[in-house]
Amino acid sequence: MELRDTDDAAPFLASDAPIVVKQQGGAWPSGLPEKVCANISTGPSLIPIDIGHDGYMAVIDPDTAFWSLIRKDRLSDTLTDPAFIQHIHDKDSIFAAEMSALRFGIAPSAVYFNPTERCNLNCTYCYLPEKMRRKGRHMTQRRLFEALEILLDFFRRYLPTGLRPQVIFHGSEPMLNRTAVFAAIERFADEIVFGVQTNGTLLDPEAIEFFTSHQISLGLSLDGPLAEITGRTRHTYAGGGIHERVIDVLKTLRGYRNHSVICTVTTENLEYLGEVVELFHDLEVPTCMLNPVRSTLAGGREVRPSDADLAEAYLRALDRSYELFQQSGRKLVVANFANIILAIVAPTARRLMCDISPCGGGRSFFAVDAHGDLFPCSEFIGMPDFRGGNLFAGGLENCFDTDAFRSVTGRTVEVIDPCRRCAIRNFCGAPCPAEVYGLHHDLLQRGAFCQFYWEQLRYAFRLIADGLESAYLWDDWEKATSTVFEMMIP
Ligand code: SF4
Ligand code: SF4
Numbered sequence: 343m344e345l346r347d348t349d350d351a352a353p354f355l356a357s358d359a360p361i362v363v364k365q366q367g368g369a370w371p372s373g374l375p376e377k378v379c380a381n382i383s384t385g386p387s388l389i390p391i392d393i394g395h396d397g398y399m400a401v402i403d404p405d406t407a408f409w410s411l412i413r414k415d416r417l418s419d420t421l422t423d424p425a426f427i428q429h430i431h432d433k434d435s436i437f438a439a440e441m442s443a444l445r446f447g448i449a450p451s452a453v454y455f456n457p458t459e460r461c462n463l464n465c466t467y468c469y470l471p472e473k474m475r476r477k478g479r480h481m482t483q484r485r486l487f488e489a490l491e492i493l494l495d496f497f498r499r500y501l502p503t504g505l506r507p508q509v510i511f512h513g514s515e516p517m518l519n520r521t522a523v524f525a526a527i528e529r530f531a532d533e534i535v536f537g538v539q540t541n542g543t544l545l546d547p548e549a550i551e552f553f554t555s556h557q558i559s560l561g562l563s564l565d566g567p568l569a570e571i572t573g574r575t576r577h578t579y580a581g582g583g584i585h586e587r588v589i590d591v592l593k594t595l596r597g598y599r600n601h602s603v604i605c606t607v608t609t610e611n612l613e614y615l616g617e618v619v620e621l622f623h624d625l626e627v628p629t630c631m632l633n634p635v636r637s638t639l640a641g642g643r644e645v646r647p648s649d650a651d652l653a654e655a656y657l658r659a660l661d662r663s664y665e666l667f668q669q670s671g672r673k674l675v676v677a678n679f680a681n682i683i684l685a686i687v688a689p690t691a692r693r694l695m696c697d698i699s700p701c702g703g704g705r706s707f708f709a710v711d712a713h714g715d716l717f718p719c720s721e722f723i724g725m726p727d728f729r730g731g732n733l734f735a736g737g738l739e740n741c742f743d744t745d746a747f748r749s750v751t752g753r754t755v756e757v758i759d760p761c762r763r764c765a766i767r768n769f770c771g772a773p774c775p776a777e778v779y780g781l782h783h784d785l786l787q788r789g790a791f792c793q794f795y796w797e798q799l800r801y802a803f804r805l806i807a808d809g810l811e812s813a814y815l816w817d818d819w820e821k822a823t824s825t826v827f828e829m830m831i832p
Contacts, residue, residue, distance in 0.1 A: 378431045380421050386430045388421060389765040393803040400803045403430075406437035407689060407768040411807050441768060444690055445699060445754070449500055450742075452508035452707035453493055454720045457481045457526075458519040459712045463541050464579045467606060467635045467642040469776070471724045475514055476579070481712045483522040489714060489733055490530050496738050510537040510559075512709070512720050517544035527556055537561065541576070542588040550594050560601040564588050565608070567617035574610040575645060592625045602629040602677065607652060608645035615659035623666045623674040629816075631678045632656060634791050638721060638780035649793035656794070657801050660814070667813055680815050683802050685769045687811060691819060697795075699755040699771040704730070704747040716741045718750040721776035728776075750775050753785050761788050770795040 380388045386408065388401040398411045401421065408430060412420045420426055459478020461470070468475065481489070490509065497507040509530075511523055517540050527536050537559035545553075545562075553560055566572035569585035576584060595601050605611070605618050615632060622630045634652055637643045647655075660679055667673050681694040695702025703709075704718030711723050714733040722728035730746040731737025741747055753775050755767040764770070772778075772789040779785050789795060805811050812819070 378424075378427050380427050384431070385427060386434055388430075390417060390421075391765055391800075391803075393800045393807070395804045395807050398803075398807040402765045403434075403437070404765045404767055406434065406441050407685070408434075408437045409686060409803075411803065440690060444692075445768075448702075448706045450705065450707055451497070451501060451505065452510065454510050454512040454707060454709040455489070456512055456514055456709070456711045456720065456723065457486055457516050457523055458514050460518050461514040461541070462518060462543060462578065463515065463576060463584065465541075465576045465606075465641075467575060467608060467639075467645055469636055469638040469642065469721055469724070469780075470514060471639075474724060478514065479712055480519045481522065481714075483525050485714070485734075486519075486522045486526050487529060489710060490526060490534065492733055492738060493710075494530070494533055506533060506535050508535045508537065508707075510539055512539045513541070514712075515541055515544065517541075517549065520544070520549065524552060527552075527558065531556060535559075541584070542591045543584050545591045547594070550591070554595075554598050554600075557600060560595070560598075561604060562588060562591065562601065563604045563606070564592070564618075565605055566611045567614050567621045571611050571614050575606065575608055589625075592627065596626045599628050601627070602631065603627050604631045604633055606635050607632050607647065607656065608635045609647050609651075610645055612647050612651060612655045615655045616662040619659045619662045619674060619676075620666065623663070623670070623672070626672070627674060629675045629677050632659060632676055633678060634794065636721065636774060636777045636780075637790055638774075638777045642777075643781070649791055649797075652791065653794050653797035657797065660801070664810070664813055673813070673817070675814070675816055679798065679802070680819075682769065682798050683805070683811050683814055684819065686799075686802055686806065688819065696773045697769065697771045699761075699768060700751050700753050701771055701773055701775060703775065704742065704750045708741065708747075718747050719776060721774060722750075725776070725779070728779075749785055758786050758788055766796060766799050769799055 379385045387403050387405065389404060391400040391402055393400050397413055399414050399417055400409055400411055402409045458480040459474045460480065461468070461475040464472070464475070493507065493509070501507060516523055516538055523538070536556070538553065539561040542562035542564070563576065564572055564585070565575050566585065569583050572585040573583040578584065592603065603622055605615070607615065611618065635642045635646055637646050660676060663674050663676055678694065681692050681697060684692045685697060692698065695706050703721070707719070709717040709720040709723060710733055711717065716730045716733060716737050717723050717728055718730065728746045728750070730741035730744040755761040755764070755772050758772055761767050761772045770789060774790065775785050777790045778787045781787070781790060802811070805814065
Protein backbone atom coordinates (compact mmCIF):
# COMPACT_ATOMS: atom_id res chain seq x y z
CA MET A 343 0.00 0.00 0.00
CA GLU A 344 1.15 3.47 -0.79
CA LEU A 345 0.58 6.58 1.33
CA ARG A 346 -0.42 9.60 -0.67
CA ASP A 347 -0.61 13.31 -0.04
CA THR A 348 -4.03 14.94 0.27
CA ASP A 349 -4.32 15.91 -3.41
CA ASP A 350 -3.73 12.35 -4.52
CA ALA A 351 -6.34 11.16 -2.05
CA ALA A 352 -9.05 13.24 -3.72
CA PRO A 353 -10.43 10.45 -5.96
CA PHE A 354 -11.63 8.63 -2.83
CA LEU A 355 -14.03 11.49 -2.05
CA ALA A 356 -17.09 12.85 -3.80
CA SER A 357 -15.89 15.22 -6.50
CA ASP A 358 -16.82 18.52 -4.83
CA ALA A 359 -16.28 17.50 -1.22
CA PRO A 360 -13.53 19.20 0.69
CA ILE A 361 -10.66 16.93 1.61
CA VAL A 362 -10.61 15.78 5.18
CA VAL A 363 -7.32 14.29 6.31
CA LYS A 364 -8.10 13.58 9.96
CA GLN A 365 -10.98 12.30 12.06
CA GLN A 366 -11.57 14.51 15.04
CA GLY A 367 -12.74 12.96 18.27
CA GLY A 368 -13.98 9.84 16.47
CA ALA A 369 -16.54 11.75 14.36
CA TRP A 370 -16.48 13.62 11.11
CA PRO A 371 -16.58 17.40 11.41
CA SER A 372 -20.17 18.59 11.46
CA GLY A 373 -21.61 19.58 8.12
CA LEU A 374 -19.63 17.00 6.17
CA PRO A 375 -21.34 13.83 4.97
CA GLU A 376 -19.74 10.70 6.42
CA LYS A 377 -18.17 8.65 3.70
CA VAL A 378 -17.46 5.01 4.48
CA CYS A 379 -14.56 3.35 2.69
CA ALA A 380 -13.05 -0.09 3.09
CA ASN A 381 -9.88 -0.24 5.19
CA ILE A 382 -10.07 3.43 6.17
CA SER A 383 -11.17 4.95 9.44
CA THR A 384 -14.51 3.53 10.59
CA GLY A 385 -15.04 1.57 7.37
CA PRO A 386 -14.81 -2.22 7.38
CA SER A 387 -11.40 -3.88 7.10
CA LEU A 388 -11.56 -6.13 4.07
CA ILE A 389 -8.47 -8.17 3.30
CA PRO A 390 -8.40 -9.91 -0.09
CA ILE A 391 -7.39 -13.56 0.11
CA ASP A 392 -6.38 -15.90 -2.69
CA ILE A 393 -8.45 -19.05 -2.18
CA GLY A 394 -7.00 -20.90 -5.18
CA HIS A 395 -10.26 -20.67 -7.15
CA ASP A 396 -10.33 -19.87 -10.87
CA GLY A 397 -13.09 -17.31 -10.60
CA TYR A 398 -13.22 -15.94 -7.05
CA MET A 399 -11.20 -14.25 -4.34
CA ALA A 400 -12.39 -13.98 -0.75
CA VAL A 401 -12.35 -10.77 1.24
CA ILE A 402 -12.35 -11.11 5.01
CA ASP A 403 -12.81 -8.72 7.89
CA PRO A 404 -10.50 -10.42 10.42
CA ASP A 405 -12.13 -8.91 13.51
CA THR A 406 -15.73 -9.87 12.81
CA ALA A 407 -15.04 -12.84 10.48
CA PHE A 408 -17.32 -11.21 7.89
CA TRP A 409 -16.42 -12.54 4.44
CA SER A 410 -17.47 -12.18 0.87
CA LEU A 411 -16.59 -13.97 -2.35
CA ILE A 412 -15.83 -11.61 -5.18
CA ARG A 413 -15.16 -12.33 -8.81
CA LYS A 414 -11.49 -11.77 -9.47
CA ASP A 415 -12.16 -9.39 -12.35
CA ARG A 416 -14.51 -7.30 -10.13
CA LEU A 417 -12.35 -7.07 -7.01
CA SER A 418 -11.34 -3.42 -7.20
CA ASP A 419 -14.80 -2.32 -8.42
CA THR A 420 -16.47 -4.14 -5.55
CA LEU A 421 -14.11 -2.89 -2.85
CA THR A 422 -14.82 0.66 -3.98
CA ASP A 423 -18.55 0.15 -4.53
CA PRO A 424 -20.20 2.57 -2.07
CA ALA A 425 -23.38 0.46 -1.76
CA PHE A 426 -21.43 -2.67 -0.90
CA ILE A 427 -19.21 -0.97 1.65
CA GLN A 428 -22.10 0.94 3.22
CA HIS A 429 -24.15 -2.24 3.52
CA ILE A 430 -21.32 -3.99 5.38
CA HIS A 431 -20.79 -0.94 7.54
CA ASP A 432 -24.49 -0.90 8.49
CA LYS A 433 -24.31 -4.53 9.65
CA ASP A 434 -20.89 -4.29 11.25
CA SER A 435 -22.14 -3.94 14.82
CA ILE A 436 -24.28 -7.08 14.38
CA PHE A 437 -21.28 -9.08 13.15
CA ALA A 438 -19.11 -7.74 15.97
CA ALA A 439 -21.72 -8.50 18.64
CA GLU A 440 -22.21 -12.03 17.31
CA MET A 441 -18.47 -12.70 17.31
CA SER A 442 -18.05 -11.21 20.78
CA ALA A 443 -20.89 -13.34 22.18
CA LEU A 444 -19.33 -16.45 20.67
CA ARG A 445 -15.86 -15.63 21.97
CA PHE A 446 -16.61 -14.21 25.38
CA GLY A 447 -20.27 -14.69 26.25
CA ILE A 448 -20.75 -18.45 26.47
CA ALA A 449 -21.43 -20.00 29.88
CA PRO A 450 -20.09 -23.48 30.71
CA SER A 451 -22.55 -26.23 29.83
CA ALA A 452 -20.40 -29.37 29.49
CA VAL A 453 -17.81 -31.36 31.42
CA TYR A 454 -15.23 -33.86 30.23
CA PHE A 455 -15.11 -36.28 33.12
CA ASN A 456 -12.37 -38.88 33.62
CA PRO A 457 -13.82 -41.55 35.95
CA THR A 458 -10.48 -43.36 35.93
CA GLU A 459 -6.83 -42.58 35.26
CA ARG A 460 -6.17 -45.97 33.76
CA CYS A 461 -6.17 -47.14 30.18
CA ASN A 462 -5.83 -50.66 28.78
CA LEU A 463 -4.04 -49.32 25.68
CA ASN A 464 -0.68 -47.65 25.23
CA CYS A 465 -1.17 -45.48 22.13
CA THR A 466 2.11 -43.92 21.10
CA TYR A 467 0.80 -40.35 20.91
CA CYS A 468 -1.32 -40.28 24.07
CA TYR A 469 -1.28 -36.89 25.84
CA LEU A 470 -1.66 -38.47 29.28
CA PRO A 471 1.47 -39.57 31.20
CA GLU A 472 2.09 -43.34 30.97
CA LYS A 473 2.51 -43.76 34.74
CA MET A 474 -0.97 -42.35 35.25
CA ARG A 475 -2.49 -44.63 32.61
CA ARG A 476 -0.76 -47.77 33.95
CA LYS A 477 -1.05 -47.35 37.70
CA GLY A 478 -3.62 -44.61 38.23
CA ARG A 479 -6.80 -44.88 40.25
CA HIS A 480 -10.50 -45.28 39.56
CA MET A 481 -13.02 -42.92 41.10
CA THR A 482 -15.41 -44.88 43.34
CA GLN A 483 -19.10 -44.97 42.50
CA ARG A 484 -19.93 -43.06 45.66
CA ARG A 485 -17.43 -40.35 44.77
CA LEU A 486 -18.68 -40.22 41.16
CA PHE A 487 -22.27 -39.69 42.34
CA GLU A 488 -21.07 -36.99 44.73
CA ALA A 489 -19.20 -35.26 41.88
CA LEU A 490 -22.24 -35.32 39.59
CA GLU A 491 -24.42 -33.85 42.36
CA ILE A 492 -21.93 -30.98 42.79
CA LEU A 493 -21.89 -30.39 39.04
CA LEU A 494 -25.67 -30.47 38.79
CA ASP A 495 -26.01 -28.00 41.61
CA PHE A 496 -23.60 -25.68 39.77
CA PHE A 497 -25.34 -25.98 36.41
CA ARG A 498 -28.83 -25.54 37.91
CA ARG A 499 -27.72 -22.11 39.05
CA TYR A 500 -26.07 -21.04 35.80
CA LEU A 501 -27.85 -22.78 32.92
CA PRO A 502 -31.20 -21.58 31.56
CA THR A 503 -34.13 -23.58 32.93
CA GLY A 504 -34.78 -26.72 30.95
CA LEU A 505 -31.28 -26.98 29.51
CA ARG A 506 -29.50 -30.12 30.68
CA PRO A 507 -25.71 -30.05 31.05
CA GLN A 508 -23.56 -32.52 29.14
CA VAL A 509 -21.13 -34.89 30.83
CA ILE A 510 -18.78 -36.80 28.55
CA PHE A 511 -16.97 -39.70 30.19
CA HIS A 512 -13.54 -39.42 28.76
CA GLY A 513 -10.15 -40.99 28.99
CA SER A 514 -7.91 -42.62 29.84
CA GLU A 515 -10.46 -45.44 29.21
CA PRO A 516 -13.76 -44.85 31.04
CA MET A 517 -14.96 -48.40 30.37
CA LEU A 518 -12.34 -49.64 32.87
CA ASN A 519 -14.64 -48.14 35.51
CA ARG A 520 -17.71 -49.55 33.85
CA THR A 521 -19.86 -50.34 36.91
CA ALA A 522 -19.61 -46.80 38.25
CA VAL A 523 -20.19 -45.25 34.80
CA PHE A 524 -23.28 -47.37 34.10
CA ALA A 525 -24.69 -46.66 37.56
CA ALA A 526 -24.15 -42.91 37.09
CA ILE A 527 -25.92 -42.92 33.72
CA GLU A 528 -28.90 -44.79 35.19
CA ARG A 529 -29.05 -42.51 38.21
CA PHE A 530 -28.68 -39.14 36.40
CA ALA A 531 -30.05 -39.79 32.88
CA ASP A 532 -33.03 -37.46 33.39
CA GLU A 533 -30.86 -34.53 34.40
CA ILE A 534 -27.67 -34.91 32.38
CA VAL A 535 -26.99 -35.61 28.69
CA PHE A 536 -24.25 -38.21 28.72
CA GLY A 537 -21.60 -39.12 26.16
CA VAL A 538 -18.76 -41.64 26.30
CA GLN A 539 -15.43 -41.34 24.51
CA THR A 540 -13.89 -44.82 24.48
CA ASN A 541 -11.20 -46.77 22.66
CA GLY A 542 -13.97 -49.29 21.93
CA THR A 543 -12.08 -52.42 22.97
CA LEU A 544 -14.24 -53.05 26.06
CA LEU A 545 -17.62 -52.57 24.42
CA ASP A 546 -19.21 -56.01 24.67
CA PRO A 547 -22.80 -56.66 23.47
CA GLU A 548 -24.21 -55.88 26.91
CA ALA A 549 -22.42 -52.49 27.01
CA ILE A 550 -23.54 -51.64 23.49
CA GLU A 551 -27.12 -52.53 24.36
CA PHE A 552 -26.89 -50.37 27.50
CA PHE A 553 -25.52 -47.33 25.65
CA THR A 554 -27.76 -47.55 22.60
CA SER A 555 -30.91 -48.09 24.66
CA HIS A 556 -30.02 -44.95 26.68
CA GLN A 557 -29.24 -43.04 23.45
CA ILE A 558 -25.75 -42.26 24.74
CA SER A 559 -23.46 -40.46 22.32
CA LEU A 560 -20.53 -42.81 21.68
CA GLY A 561 -17.14 -41.78 20.32
CA LEU A 562 -14.64 -44.47 19.30
CA SER A 563 -11.13 -44.36 17.85
CA LEU A 564 -9.49 -46.15 14.94
CA ASP A 565 -6.40 -45.06 13.03
CA GLY A 566 -6.25 -47.14 9.87
CA PRO A 567 -8.07 -49.15 7.23
CA LEU A 568 -6.04 -52.25 8.12
CA ALA A 569 -4.83 -53.81 11.37
CA GLU A 570 -1.22 -53.22 10.40
CA ILE A 571 -1.78 -49.45 10.03
CA THR A 572 -3.92 -49.01 13.17
CA GLY A 573 -1.41 -51.10 15.14
CA ARG A 574 1.42 -48.68 14.42
CA THR A 575 -0.03 -46.16 16.89
CA ARG A 576 -2.85 -47.88 18.80
CA HIS A 577 -2.04 -51.08 20.68
CA THR A 578 -1.94 -52.69 24.13
CA TYR A 579 1.05 -52.40 26.49
CA ALA A 580 2.23 -55.75 25.15
CA GLY A 581 1.96 -54.47 21.58
CA GLY A 582 -1.19 -56.44 20.79
CA GLY A 583 -3.50 -55.21 18.04
CA ILE A 584 -7.03 -53.89 18.65
CA HIS A 585 -8.15 -53.11 15.09
CA GLU A 586 -10.40 -56.13 14.50
CA ARG A 587 -12.03 -55.73 17.89
CA VAL A 588 -13.03 -52.14 17.14
CA ILE A 589 -14.22 -53.08 13.65
CA ASP A 590 -16.52 -55.71 15.22
CA VAL A 591 -17.95 -53.06 17.54
CA LEU A 592 -18.49 -50.65 14.65
CA LYS A 593 -20.32 -53.38 12.72
CA THR A 594 -22.63 -53.84 15.71
CA LEU A 595 -23.21 -50.08 15.88
CA ARG A 596 -24.20 -49.90 12.19
CA GLY A 597 -27.50 -48.00 12.03
CA TYR A 598 -27.03 -46.26 15.40
CA ARG A 599 -26.97 -42.55 14.50
CA ASN A 600 -25.41 -41.36 17.74
CA HIS A 601 -21.85 -42.57 17.27
CA SER A 602 -18.68 -41.22 15.72
CA VAL A 603 -15.08 -42.31 15.18
CA ILE A 604 -11.86 -40.35 15.62
CA CYS A 605 -8.94 -41.13 13.37
CA THR A 606 -5.81 -39.46 14.71
CA VAL A 607 -3.73 -38.40 11.72
CA THR A 608 -0.01 -39.13 12.04
CA THR A 609 2.95 -39.87 9.78
CA GLU A 610 1.97 -43.53 10.20
CA ASN A 611 -1.43 -43.34 8.50
CA LEU A 612 -1.16 -40.19 6.40
CA GLU A 613 -1.14 -41.99 3.06
CA TYR A 614 -4.15 -44.14 4.02
CA LEU A 615 -6.65 -41.41 4.93
CA GLY A 616 -8.68 -42.02 1.76
CA GLU A 617 -9.03 -45.70 2.69
CA VAL A 618 -9.94 -44.74 6.26
CA VAL A 619 -12.77 -42.61 4.89
CA GLU A 620 -13.88 -45.50 2.65
CA LEU A 621 -13.88 -47.89 5.61
CA PHE A 622 -15.91 -45.54 7.83
CA HIS A 623 -18.36 -44.89 5.00
CA ASP A 624 -18.71 -48.62 4.37
CA LEU A 625 -19.42 -49.16 8.08
CA GLU A 626 -22.09 -46.42 7.88
CA VAL A 627 -20.38 -44.31 10.51
CA PRO A 628 -22.41 -41.06 10.53
CA THR A 629 -19.60 -38.75 11.65
CA CYS A 630 -15.85 -39.04 11.91
CA MET A 631 -12.99 -36.75 12.81
CA LEU A 632 -9.63 -36.74 11.09
CA ASN A 633 -7.75 -35.06 13.92
CA PRO A 634 -4.11 -34.07 13.43
CA VAL A 635 -2.12 -35.67 16.23
CA ARG A 636 -1.60 -33.37 19.22
CA SER A 637 2.06 -32.74 19.93
CA THR A 638 1.44 -32.15 23.63
CA LEU A 639 3.81 -34.97 24.68
CA ALA A 640 6.94 -36.41 23.03
CA GLY A 641 5.09 -39.43 21.61
CA GLY A 642 2.82 -37.18 19.59
CA ARG A 643 5.72 -35.09 18.34
CA GLU A 644 7.45 -38.19 16.97
CA VAL A 645 4.60 -38.99 14.58
CA ARG A 646 3.60 -35.45 13.73
CA PRO A 647 3.29 -34.83 9.96
CA SER A 648 4.37 -31.58 8.35
CA ASP A 649 1.61 -29.07 7.65
CA ALA A 650 2.06 -29.47 3.89
CA ASP A 651 1.88 -33.30 3.97
CA LEU A 652 -1.06 -33.18 6.33
CA ALA A 653 -2.98 -30.69 4.19
CA GLU A 654 -2.42 -32.68 1.00
CA ALA A 655 -3.56 -36.01 2.49
CA TYR A 656 -6.45 -34.47 4.43
CA LEU A 657 -7.88 -32.56 1.48
CA ARG A 658 -7.62 -35.71 -0.68
CA ALA A 659 -9.58 -37.59 1.98
CA LEU A 660 -12.24 -34.85 1.92
CA ASP A 661 -12.42 -35.20 -1.87
CA ARG A 662 -12.94 -38.93 -1.37
CA SER A 663 -15.74 -38.37 1.15
CA TYR A 664 -17.50 -36.20 -1.42
CA GLU A 665 -17.12 -38.83 -4.17
CA LEU A 666 -18.61 -41.46 -1.85
CA PHE A 667 -21.52 -39.16 -1.10
CA GLN A 668 -22.15 -38.63 -4.80
CA GLN A 669 -22.03 -42.38 -5.46
CA SER A 670 -24.13 -43.54 -2.52
CA GLY A 671 -26.26 -40.54 -1.51
CA ARG A 672 -25.03 -41.12 2.06
CA LYS A 673 -22.78 -38.66 3.86
CA LEU A 674 -19.85 -39.36 6.09
CA VAL A 675 -19.47 -35.99 7.81
CA VAL A 676 -15.86 -35.16 8.70
CA ALA A 677 -16.76 -33.16 11.78
CA ASN A 678 -13.56 -31.18 12.24
CA PHE A 679 -13.76 -29.95 8.66
CA ALA A 680 -17.53 -29.39 8.86
CA ASN A 681 -16.78 -27.17 11.83
CA ILE A 682 -14.48 -25.04 9.69
CA ILE A 683 -17.23 -24.59 7.08
CA LEU A 684 -19.66 -23.66 9.85
CA ALA A 685 -17.15 -21.17 11.21
CA ILE A 686 -17.52 -19.43 7.83
CA VAL A 687 -21.19 -19.81 6.94
CA ALA A 688 -22.83 -19.98 10.39
CA PRO A 689 -20.32 -19.10 13.12
CA THR A 690 -22.68 -19.60 16.04
CA ALA A 691 -23.71 -23.07 14.78
CA ARG A 692 -20.22 -24.49 15.35
CA ARG A 693 -20.27 -27.77 17.21
CA LEU A 694 -16.61 -28.06 18.24
CA MET A 695 -14.79 -25.52 20.35
CA CYS A 696 -11.13 -25.86 19.38
CA ASP A 697 -11.06 -23.54 16.34
CA ILE A 698 -12.16 -20.43 18.12
CA SER A 699 -10.33 -17.83 20.15
CA PRO A 700 -10.15 -18.35 23.04
CA CYS A 701 -10.92 -22.04 22.64
CA GLY A 702 -13.75 -23.60 24.62
CA GLY A 703 -11.44 -24.97 27.35
CA GLY A 704 -12.26 -23.39 30.72
CA ARG A 705 -15.20 -21.37 29.45
CA SER A 706 -17.80 -23.42 27.52
CA PHE A 707 -16.65 -26.63 29.21
CA PHE A 708 -14.02 -27.88 31.63
CA ALA A 709 -12.52 -31.19 32.70
CA VAL A 710 -12.57 -33.19 35.93
CA ASP A 711 -9.98 -35.89 36.57
CA ALA A 712 -10.35 -39.05 38.66
CA HIS A 713 -9.29 -37.16 41.83
CA GLY A 714 -11.84 -34.41 41.25
CA ASP A 715 -9.14 -31.97 40.12
CA LEU A 716 -10.37 -29.31 37.69
CA PHE A 717 -8.66 -28.43 34.41
CA PRO A 718 -9.71 -26.17 31.53
CA CYS A 719 -9.71 -29.18 29.17
CA SER A 720 -8.78 -32.88 29.29
CA GLU A 721 -5.78 -32.01 27.16
CA PHE A 722 -4.27 -30.32 30.27
CA ILE A 723 -4.72 -33.27 32.63
CA GLY A 724 -1.24 -34.25 33.75
CA MET A 725 -0.03 -30.61 33.67
CA PRO A 726 -0.07 -29.38 37.30
CA ASP A 727 0.32 -25.73 36.22
CA PHE A 728 -3.19 -25.88 34.78
CA ARG A 729 -4.97 -27.41 37.77
CA GLY A 730 -7.63 -24.92 38.84
CA GLY A 731 -8.67 -26.50 42.17
CA ASN A 732 -10.64 -29.54 43.26
CA LEU A 733 -14.33 -30.27 42.79
CA PHE A 734 -14.68 -31.88 46.24
CA ALA A 735 -12.90 -29.01 47.99
CA GLY A 736 -15.30 -26.31 46.76
CA GLY A 737 -13.15 -25.44 43.76
CA LEU A 738 -15.86 -25.27 41.14
CA GLU A 739 -17.07 -21.77 41.96
CA ASN A 740 -13.55 -20.34 41.84
CA CYS A 741 -11.75 -22.34 39.17
CA PHE A 742 -12.79 -19.95 36.38
CA ASP A 743 -10.95 -17.15 38.19
CA THR A 744 -7.75 -19.06 38.87
CA ASP A 745 -4.53 -18.26 37.01
CA ALA A 746 -4.66 -21.80 35.60
CA PHE A 747 -7.98 -21.20 33.85
CA ARG A 748 -7.44 -17.54 33.07
CA SER A 749 -4.17 -18.25 31.28
CA VAL A 750 -6.17 -20.40 28.83
CA THR A 751 -9.33 -18.31 28.56
CA GLY A 752 -7.20 -15.18 28.18
CA ARG A 753 -5.21 -16.68 25.32
CA THR A 754 -6.86 -14.81 22.48
CA VAL A 755 -5.48 -14.44 18.98
CA GLU A 756 -4.99 -10.75 19.68
CA VAL A 757 -2.20 -11.49 22.19
CA ILE A 758 -0.31 -13.92 19.94
CA ASP A 759 2.12 -12.93 17.25
CA PRO A 760 1.63 -13.46 14.27
CA CYS A 761 -2.01 -14.45 14.86
CA ARG A 762 -2.97 -10.89 15.73
CA ARG A 763 -2.12 -9.96 12.11
CA CYS A 764 -3.68 -13.01 10.49
CA ALA A 765 -6.78 -12.59 8.31
CA ILE A 766 -8.22 -15.98 9.29
CA ARG A 767 -7.59 -15.61 13.03
CA ASN A 768 -11.26 -15.88 13.94
CA PHE A 769 -11.76 -18.98 11.83
CA CYS A 770 -8.64 -20.76 13.13
CA GLY A 771 -8.34 -19.64 16.75
CA ALA A 772 -4.66 -20.74 16.99
CA PRO A 773 -5.30 -24.13 18.66
CA CYS A 774 -4.36 -25.82 20.83
CA PRO A 775 -3.10 -24.07 23.99
CA ALA A 776 -2.18 -27.36 25.68
CA GLU A 777 -0.28 -28.50 22.61
CA VAL A 778 1.47 -25.16 22.24
CA TYR A 779 2.43 -25.27 25.92
CA GLY A 780 3.74 -28.82 25.49
CA LEU A 781 5.80 -27.72 22.51
CA HIS A 782 7.14 -24.37 23.71
CA HIS A 783 6.35 -24.00 27.43
CA ASP A 784 4.76 -20.76 26.31
CA LEU A 785 1.04 -20.36 25.67
CA LEU A 786 1.49 -17.29 23.51
CA GLN A 787 2.76 -19.09 20.44
CA ARG A 788 0.74 -19.57 17.29
CA GLY A 789 -1.23 -22.77 16.64
CA ALA A 790 0.79 -25.90 16.00
CA PHE A 791 -0.80 -26.49 12.56
CA CYS A 792 -0.94 -22.91 11.28
CA GLN A 793 -0.36 -23.63 7.58
CA PHE A 794 -2.76 -26.56 7.69
CA TYR A 795 -5.53 -24.24 8.91
CA TRP A 796 -4.84 -21.88 6.11
CA GLU A 797 -5.17 -24.66 3.53
CA GLN A 798 -8.42 -25.88 5.12
CA LEU A 799 -9.86 -22.40 4.93
CA ARG A 800 -8.93 -21.99 1.29
CA TYR A 801 -10.48 -25.36 0.46
CA ALA A 802 -13.67 -24.49 2.37
CA PHE A 803 -14.00 -21.17 0.54
CA ARG A 804 -13.57 -22.96 -2.81
CA LEU A 805 -16.44 -25.30 -1.90
CA ILE A 806 -18.61 -22.34 -0.96
CA ALA A 807 -17.74 -20.59 -4.22
CA ASP A 808 -18.93 -23.72 -6.05
CA GLY A 809 -22.07 -24.07 -3.90
CA LEU A 810 -20.96 -27.41 -2.44
CA GLU A 811 -20.72 -26.67 1.29
CA SER A 812 -23.90 -28.52 2.26
CA ALA A 813 -22.45 -31.77 0.93
CA TYR A 814 -19.90 -31.61 3.78
CA LEU A 815 -22.28 -30.62 6.58
CA TRP A 816 -24.84 -32.36 8.77
CA ASP A 817 -28.25 -32.41 7.09
CA ASP A 818 -29.84 -30.18 9.71
CA TRP A 819 -27.09 -27.59 9.86
CA GLU A 820 -29.31 -24.71 8.74
CA LYS A 821 -31.82 -25.20 11.56
CA ALA A 822 -31.63 -22.41 14.11
CA THR A 823 -29.47 -20.22 11.86
CA SER A 824 -30.54 -16.98 10.24
CA THR A 825 -29.02 -14.88 7.47
CA VAL A 826 -27.73 -11.49 8.61
CA PHE A 827 -26.17 -10.37 5.36
CA GLU A 828 -26.66 -11.47 1.78
CA MET A 829 -25.91 -9.25 -1.19
CA MET A 830 -25.43 -10.24 -4.80
CA ILE A 831 -23.72 -7.66 -6.97
CA PRO A 832 -24.46 -8.21 -10.66
S1 SF4 B 1 -7.91 -26.33 21.60
FE1 SF4 B 1 -6.94 -27.83 23.02
S2 SF4 B 1 -7.33 -27.03 25.08
FE2 SF4 B 1 -8.73 -25.99 23.67
S3 SF4 B 1 -10.63 -27.17 23.68
FE3 SF4 B 1 -9.38 -27.95 21.98
S4 SF4 B 1 -8.22 -29.68 22.86
FE4 SF4 B 1 -8.99 -28.46 24.59
S1 SF4 C 1 -2.23 -20.20 14.00
FE1 SF4 C 1 -1.68 -19.44 11.98
S2 SF4 C 1 -3.58 -19.55 10.75
FE2 SF4 C 1 -4.13 -19.70 12.94
S3 SF4 C 1 -4.58 -17.59 13.57
FE3 SF4 C 1 -2.42 -17.98 14.05
S4 SF4 C 1 -1.28 -17.24 12.26
FE4 SF4 C 1 -3.44 -17.50 11.63
